[in-house]
Amino acid sequence: MISASVSPKAGAAPARAIGLDRNLEAIHAKDRKRRNLMENLTSVRFLLPLLAVYIVIVLIPFLQSIVFSLTDYDGYDFANAKFVGIANYQAIFQDQTLLAGLGFTLLYTIATTVLITAIALPLAVTLNRKFFGRNFARSLFFFFSVPSMAVLGLVWQYIFSPLGTGAVNTVLGKLGISPVPWLSDPTLAKFCVIFIAVWAQVGWHATLYLAYLQAIPADLYEQASVDGATRGQQFVHITLPQMVPAMGVSIFMLLTGGLKVYDLPFTLTTGGPGNATYTVTQSIIVTGIGSGRYGVGSALGVMFFLCCVILVALQQIVTSLIEKRLS
Amino acid sequence: MKSLKSLIGAGVAVAMIASLAACGSSSASGKTELSFFANNTQDLYQPIIDAFEKKNPDIKIKFSTTNGAQAGYQQTLQTRISGGQLADVYVAPPEQLNDLVKNGVAKDLTDESFMDRIGDTNKAQSTIDGKVYSMSVTAWTNAYAYNKDLLAKAGYDTIPETWDEFIDMLKALKDAGVDKPYLEPKAGLGALVEGWIGYDSSKQSKSIDQQIGDGDSTFAKSYTKYYKEWAKLFSAGVMGSEVTGLADDQVRSEFAAGRLAVMPSGYWDVKTFKDAGLNFAFGRMPMLHKGDTPFAPGSADSGYAINAKISGKKLEAAESFLDFLSSEEGLKLIQDNLGLIPATKNYTPDIDKTFTEPYDLYLKTGNVYLNTLGWPTSGRSALRAETFAQLQQVALGSITPAQATANLDTKLKTLS
Numbered sequence: 230m231i232s233a234s235v236s237p238k239a240g241a242a243p244a245r246a247i248g249l250d251r252n253l254e255a256i257h258a259k260d261r262k263r264r265n266l267m268e269n270l271t272s273v274r275f276l277l278p279l280l281a282v283y284i285v286i287v288l289i290p291f292l293q294s295i296v297f298s299l300t301d302y303d304g305y306d307f308a309n310a311k312f313v314g315i316a317n318y319q320a321i322f323q324d325q326t327l328l329a330g331l332g333f334t335l336l337y338t339i340a341t342t343v344l345i346t347a348i349a350l351p352l353a354v355t356l357n358r359k360f361f362g363r364n365f366a367r368s369l370f371f372f373f374s375v376p377s378m379a380v381l382g383l384v385w386q387y388i389f390s391p392l393g394t395g396a397v398n399t400v401l402g403k404l405g406i407s408p409v410p411w412l413s414d415p416t417l418a419k420f421c422v423i424f425i426a427v428w429a430q431v432g433w434h435a436t437l438y439l440a441y442l443q444a445i446p447a448d449l450y451e452q453a454s455v456d457g458a459t460r461g462q463q464f465v466h467i468t469l470p471q472m473v474p475a476m477g478v479s480i481f482m483l484l485t486g487g488l489k490v491y492d493l494p495f496t497l498t499t500g501g502p503g504n505a506t507y508t509v510t511q512s513i514i515v516t517g518i519g520s521g522r523y524g525v526g527s528a529l530g531v532m533f534f535l536c537c538v539i540l541v542a543l544q545q546i547v548t549s550l551i552e553k554r555l556s
Numbered sequence: 557m558k559s560l561k562s563l564i565g566a567g568v569a570v571a572m573i574a575s576l577a578a579c580g581s582s583s584a585s586g587k588t589e590l591s592f593f594a595n596n597t598q599d600l601y602q603p604i605i606d607a608f609e610k611k612n613p614d615i616k617i618k619f620s621t622t623n624g625a626q627a628g629y630q631q632t633l634q635t636r637i638s639g640g641q642l643a644d645v646y647v648a649p650p651e652q653l654n655d656l657v658k659n660g661v662a663k664d665l666t667d668e669s670f671m672d673r674i675g676d677t678n679k680a681q682s683t684i685d686g687k688v689y690s691m692s693v694t695a696w697t698n699a700y701a702y703n704k705d706l707l708a709k710a711g712y713d714t715i716p717e718t719w720d721e722f723i724d725m726l727k728a729l730k731d732a733g734v735d736k737p738y739l740e741p742k743a744g745l746g747a748l749v750e751g752w753i754g755y756d757s758s759k760q761s762k763s764i765d766q767q768i769g770d771g772d773s774t775f776a777k778s779y780t781k782y783y784k785e786w787a788k789l790f791s792a793g794v795m796g797s798e799v800t801g802l803a804d805d806q807v808r809s810e811f812a813a814g815r816l817a818v819m820p821s822g823y824w825d826v827k828t829f830k831d832a833g834l835n836f837a838f839g840r841m842p843m844l845h846k847g848d849t850p851f852a853p854g855s856a857d858s859g860y861a862i863n864a865k866i867s868g869k870k871l872e873a874a875e876s877f878l879d880f881l882s883s884e885e886g887l888k889l890i891q892d893n894l895g896l897i898p899a900t901k902n903y904t905p906d907i908d909k910t911f912t913e914p915y916d917l918y919l920k921t922g923n924v925y926l927n928t929l930g931w932p933t934s935g936r937s938a939l940r941a942e943t944f945a946q947l948q949q950v951a952l953g954s955i956t957p958a959q960a961t962a963n964l965d966t967k968l969k970t971l972s
Binding site: 303304305306307309320323324325326386387389390391392393394408410411412413414415418498499500501502503504507515516518519520521522 | 630631634635637638652655658659661735736742743797798799800801802803806810813815933934935936937938941942944945946948949951952954963966967969970971
């Protein structure tokens, strides 16, 4: 009886407890949601200034460019501009100079991306080891990237001067070698532009890799050493997979920077000799904006933007596939 | 405490507003503020501005300029116009004058009294449909700078009259041990070709470049013979393809160092060469045939224009400023500070004696020619850059002069 009288009471207590638990859970869930919402709102507030800047200096001008590209806007008064449809886009593909510019821009982008990645990664590994003067070496490589490319172009113009009085040719002359036409031979001029770009940027990208390298747990290497792995094996099986996210970031920056290159070739060679080192951005400036043909310049810009988006999207897909495979 | 903070805050706000208001005001101190946008640095213009303000104490000039060369100035001017920020008085490059007039931002100066002082060549360059829209007070010309000591080694004391004689002189210099008899900068290749075209154009009712611009002729038809003559420099071995990699400064440095015998130059280099302690002078640019009237690349300099949208006291101040710039005092200051050569009716400039020959041959006579002025307004700078790119390829031997001119025609089609 007692038990009979107790049992319903005893059965009601856990039920109430379950109900309370559910209530508490619901309250916690609400709290979590509120907290998440607050966190999201805080994040949004932090992102707002950046978003505003992005909209003002990237999105709006880009949308304006699309509009300009469909008109004969001459850069003075848009009210006088006439709608010309896709005529500006057609004009682009008839311009041989632009096609030459596209060729060198792609060569520059691919060459600098491959060379800088191939040099910066082992350089970062070397700079991560302990040796005398390590901090000085790290600073030295980083400082190459501090001066602007335009300044570097002007300075290297004298170093790579094709005259016998150029810095490199003076040294070669002392060794009995006749002057080399560094900037006056199309192939050598391309080599010079790419060489300087690699020289100037490799330290910066090595520093980026160095930051990621220092985040790799040391016990991974210790375990590998105990298991008898050589340095080469450690690099291939530990360092390289751990560096994939860093490579993704570095390659992304090299690709986007390479595609829009302008300052270095312009100050070093002005796009010459002939059109050997002419770039797409130079074409946008000279053929479009510099000539008061904002419509054509904008069409070039829009086309180029789409090419960049496709290339960068491909790079992101490849990087994420590699990351997935390695993880 | 709170009210004190509010009071301080209000005071600061009022002070800031007042200072901002002073920035935009045209007569905060009872003076008319005149904005002036120029293509040269403030330190060079300041003595001119100071002298004007001294003479006109009720006007204050607000100067602005831009970084970069002429192309940079033109782009900034264009951006300012499209953004509604055009200055009251500005330098109007001849290449842009058509567009400035078309967009209604250059005031008609035809009937202004100070325009009577302006030389006819300069006036003609600033004229559109019979009206003068800018006041150009100076002119420039190219000339050959030559090292007298190096020329003496081959028995010469001046630049010969014809192109073939000039090439013979360069050969003689080479034989006399002068390693670099002649160099042109990569962005100035074929400069003297414009002189030849200028002379041939002077015999026709319409200039050769105007004919090309109007579609009556082509680069292939008109330019090939000139480019072939210029290419003799390479076939004769007196100039090498290394010029395709040489900037203006590098050629100038070679000349200033006494290693280069002859280079295309202008009045702007007089000071540099004097400072280098060279024994030098400026001479003619040889013509194709004996007896051809000497012509050289050159033109009237960019003129000063008044924003067509200003009125009242600002307009009066702008007119006073242009009146001062074209006065004897203003012109002397322009020559002394900007290094430009005045070309007006009311002032005879004191020319450095090293530059007397080109001044007499070209600027006094008005025998200067600039090919770009005949080309379609839209795309001039792109086409000019293309001429250098094509001549660089001729210098490298990768194309012939005929191919270069054909390529220029193709480029012109994409620009029209």
